[in-house]
Amino acid sequence: MAHLSLESLHDLFDPEGPVIDAHVHPLQNFGSRRPFDAAEDVRLLREAGQRAGVTQAILFSLHSTTPRNPTIEQCREANDYAHQMAQCSDGYFLPFCYVTPDEPTASVEEIDRCISDLRMVGVKLWVARKATDPGLDPIMERSVHWDVPVLQHAWRKTTGNLEGESTPADVADMARRHPQSRIIMAHLNGCNPRGIEEVADTPNVCVDTSGGDPEAGVVELAVERLGADRVVFGSDAPIRHFGVCLAKVLGAQLPSVVKRQILWDNLQARLPPWGRTEGSP
Amino acid sequence: MTPIDLVDVCAWTGDWNTLSVEGDPETVTQNLRACGVTQIHLASLRTVWGHNLHLGNIDAYVAADQSDVVCPVPLIDPTLATWPEELAKAALHEDVRLVRWLPSYSGYTLDDPRASDCARQVHEAGLSLSIQVRIEDERRQHPRARVPDVSFEEVIAFAQNHPQLPIVIGGAAWRTVLSGAEKMLAGEHIYAETSQMDGVDSLALMVDAGLSSRLLFATHAPLFMPLAGIARILLDLNEADTTALLGGNARRLLDT
Numbered sequence: 138m139a140h141l142s143l144e145s146l147h148d149l150f151d152p153e154g155p156v157i158d159a160h161v162h163p164l165q166n167f168g169s170r171r172p173f174d175a176a177e178d179v180r181l182l183r184e185a186g187q188r189a190g191v192t193q194a195i196l197f198s199l200h201s202t203t204p205r206n207p208t209i210e211q212c213r214e215a216n217d218y219a220h221q222m223a224q225c226s227d228g229y230f231l232p233f234c235y236v237t238p239d240e241p242t243a244s245v246e247e248i249d250r251c252i253s254d255l256r257m258v259g260v261k262l263w264v265a266r267k268a269t270d271p272g273l274d275p276i277m278e279r280s281v282h283w284d285v286p287v288l289q290h291a292w293r294k295t296t297g298n299l300e301g302e303s304t305p306a307d308v309a310d311m312a313r314r315h316p317q318s319r320i321i322m323a324h325l326n327g328c329n330p331r332g333i334e335e336v337a338d339t340p341n342v343c344v345d346t347s348g349g350d351p352e353a354g355v356v357e358l359a360v361e362r363l364g365a366d367r368v369v370f371g372s373d374a375p376i377r378h379f380g381v382c383l384a385k386v387l388g389a390q391l392p393s394v395v396k397r398q399i400l401w402d403n404l405q406a407r408l409p410p411w412g413r414t415e416g417s418p
Numbered sequence: 419m420t421p422i423d424l425v426d427v428c429a430w431t432g433d434w435n436t437l438s439v440e441g442d443p444e445t446v447t448q449n450l451r452a453c454g455v456t457q458i459h460l461a462s463l464r465t466v467w468g469h470n471l472h473l474g475n476i477d478a479y480v481a482a483d484q485s486d487v488v489c490p491v492p493l494i495d496p497t498l499a500t501w502p503e504e505l506a507k508a509a510l511h512e513d514v515r516l517v518r519w520l521p522s523y524s525g526y527t528l529d530d531p532r533a534s535d536c537a538r539q540v541h542e543a544g545l546s547l548s549i550q551v552r553i554e555d556e557r558r559q560h561p562r563a564r565v566p567d568v569s570f571e572e573v574i575a576f577a578q579n580h581p582q583l584p585i586v587i588g589g590a591a592w593r594t595v596l597s598g599a600e601k602m603l604a605g606e607h608i609y610a611e612t613s614q615m616d617g618v619d620s621l622a623l624m625v626d627a628g629l630s631s632r633l634l635f636a637t638h639a640p641l642f643m644p645l646a647g648i649a650r651i652l653l654d655l656n657e658a659d660t661t662a663l664l665g666g667n668a669r670r671l672l673d674t
Contacts (some may be wrong), residue, residue, distance in 0.1 A: 140421035140422055140423055140454070140456055141421070141422060141424075141454035142419035142420055142421055142422065143419075143420045143422050143652075143657065143660070144419055144420075145419075145454070146422055146453075146454050146648065146652055147652065149453060149454075149645060149648070150645070150649060150652070150653065164618070168618065169593075169617060169618065169619055169620065169623055170619065170623075181619075182618070185618045185619060185654075188653045188654065189649065189653055292557070294557040294558075295556060295557055295558060295559050295560070295561050295564060296556055296557050326558070327557070327558070329436075329558055349555070349558065350555055350558075350614065350616070350642060351642045351643045351646035352437055352641060352642060352643075353437070353439050353440075353639070353640055353641060353642060353643050354437070354438070354439060354440075355437075374618050375617060375618035375619075376616075376617060377616050377617060377618075378616050378617055378618055378620065378649065378650050379618065379653075380646075380649030380650060380652075380653040380654075381616055381646040381649050381650050382646075383649070384643050384645035384646035384648075384649045385643055385646065387645060388643040388644065388645040388646070389643075
């Protein structure tokens with residue numbers, strides 16, 4: 138059979154438009170290489186993203202030591218680092234504010250600082266407490282006040298979740314408690330087909346495609362069950378490879394218009410005005 | 419325009435218990451060819467969960483008979499009484515270059531003497547041996563059908579006991595392979611396929627560690643998206659390393 142050229146092989150990865158990644162961490166958190174400072178983190182991570190065709194990325198730091206139950210001081214340090222990276226990235230990285238439901242009152246103050254002063258564009262929640270925990274309620278209420286999305290980590294692990302690690306059912310509970318909030322549930326492949334069903338009737342939840350292996354048919358299933366406007370592209374880089382994750386969408390059996398929604402439009406529509414790219418829906 | 423040879427050393431036909439896929443051989447072959455894959459080493463998933471692993475091999479043989487790009491990869495279980503006959507059948511088929519073990523699914527460990535007996539026969543038959551350490555991440559397996567990974571260290575120890583037998587480690591994570599790079603390089607014939615090596619700069623770091631000639635492109639299709647397997651190599655490596663990993667290394671190992 139005829140061999141493709143290297144050039145035509147590269148063409149298979151053309152996303153045919155801009156791509157925004159909903160889920161990126163600094164190399165300082167999880168990277169295979171430890172950057173010298175925030176500027177080097179930007180350079181290495183942005184180069185890797187751009188090689189894959191990612192034109193912009195949501196960034197959140199979970200602190201250089203990635204504690205599962207960070208103190209609010211560690212959250213502040215993490216947010217300052219993400220802000221530094223955003224400042225020297227020429228708009229490539231849009232930072233989310235990382236907070237902890239262990240300290241809800243201080244977290245609300247940190248959200249105010251990050252959004253009012255640092256112009257961050259969303260809130261990140263990880264594994265300190267499950268999404269069913271009332272400690273999240275003041276945080277969710279503040280995200281509604283600022284009209285910014287909340288990205289909540291979720292997974293359904295056969296091997297067992299961490300004590301404070303949310304399942305999709307937990308995220309659905311949070312979404313019902315806060316119907317005005319805009320929630321991005323992380324890790325489509327980690328949530329698996331059962332998890333998709335668990336958030337199906339919570340329209341304020343969309344799911345990002347980050348995390349897990351690039352299994353066939355999962356993005357298509359999410360579109361079928363949730364609708365094309367409730368799926369956003371994410372990588373979980375540097376834990377996962379930008380291009381591998383992008384291939385989940387580019388290789389999916391979906392119309393081009395749906396892929397464009399996933400790669401750009403859907404997340405743009407969920408960002409606050411100061412985070413959106415001009416001309417986006 | 420540089421033509422590129424893509425040899426996929428780990429593709430499958432069949433379906434899977436937790437992931438319904440389009441796994442008929444025609445569709446798998448068509449999807450891989452659309453991504454530029456020029457040679458497909460194909461094994462059957464059909465009897466991975468059965469009591470006799472060998473029964474599914476017919477699927478790979480039939481697929482190879484119907485396609486000029488498919489090479490069958492017979493699955494061999496050294497604890498099945500009839501493995502010598504199954505291996506002999508593999509050795510007689512001109513397109514077979516590789517046979518594969520699934521120790522965790524077949525329920526044995528690599529220190530089983532039957533495994534060593536079988537490995538010696540694989541070598542005498544002039545074939546290479548693929549040892550699959552993972553098909554599916556345990557975190558997403560069905561809770562009633564959990565199968566742990568085979569330890570990378572166990573495979574390395576086994577390879578050290580069979581230094582002349584070419585061994586391809588299948589489904590290993592990149593950090594595991596990178597941390598074991600020196601041990602891989604200490605053996606002359608130890609390779610790893612790339613289908614489950616994720617992470618920013620993962621392949622570049624392994625190439626930096628001297629593994630360029632020991633890494634073989636694989637997609638794990640139809641369980642994984644074929645493009646994903648290509649992305650981690652094509653997007654991060656220079657042309658020489660890309661060419662080697664996507665096909666050159668496999669041709670050198672499997673066509674001689």
